[in-house]
Amino acid sequence: MRVRLLGTAAGGGVPQWNCACTACRRARKAGTVRTQDCVAVTGDGRTWYLLNASPDLRAQLVAAPELAPGPGPRQTPVRGVLLCTAELDHTLGLLALREAERITVYGTAAVLGALSGPFPVRDILAAYTSLTWTPIAAGEPITLPGGLTATAVTVGAKRPRYVATPSAGDWVVAWRIADPRTGGVLVYAPCLPALAGPFRTAVAGARVVVVDGTFLYDDEMARATGGGRTATAMGHLPVSASLRDLATAGARVLYTHLNNTNPLCAPDAPERDTLAAYGAEVAEDGQTINL
Ligand code: MLT
């Protein structure tokens, strides 16, 4: 399996267009830009699946040589999208795929429901491309063309803000992607509220875990802006609370979905030494992994 990290920032990216906080100023000055979190995976090198569809998707695809079209004039290796949530930072990019001849989108009933009601992407895209919406049940593996097996693992119940009516459901999932030919297993969890049972089970045996690094500290928003909710209240377990535990998982751990307040965004941040001490890494845009 080959994995390309297309983007590694939380919603808004780094720098955020309207933000003049210390981290955004620094990123703007140094050119250390992070696009919003999105991943591409392939089992055979020809058939690729996106994990989420970020608002930056067009630029991310254009920057990825593996995802270039051809040899046919409109032949793309991108076959589908596996959604972790229905949040805007994971779904706005679906609209950027409207030029595709066909798209298959996999998501839980809750997530696909949001995309046919409150955020009617499904109806909008139907006028442009041939869509297949495949509902997935958490815990049940699906076999993707190209040889990979994907299993959604429910990790949270936080629905997007645009979904006004409270409704229970598998709103937030991690994806466990396995390559039966190599034995390689990737777990992708950009939104992880807690290290609960199903997630721990998914991580067991994984070689690579790309996980929620939105915030380094639980009170990071208050530290950066003087106010705001805690990371935990926003459904994001802070790195400081997951680092030691994940280090024992036996997998390579990379933190992604970094918010622009996160000190780890800076390439020379001293806080990166603490991660390194636990063998963990900060994910970078454009990074590739074979497993
Ligand atoms: C999240 O990661 O919690 C969401 O994307 C938040 C948001 O942008 O509304």
Ligand code: MN
């Ligand atoms: Mn997000």
Ligand code: ZN
């Ligand atoms: Zn900022």
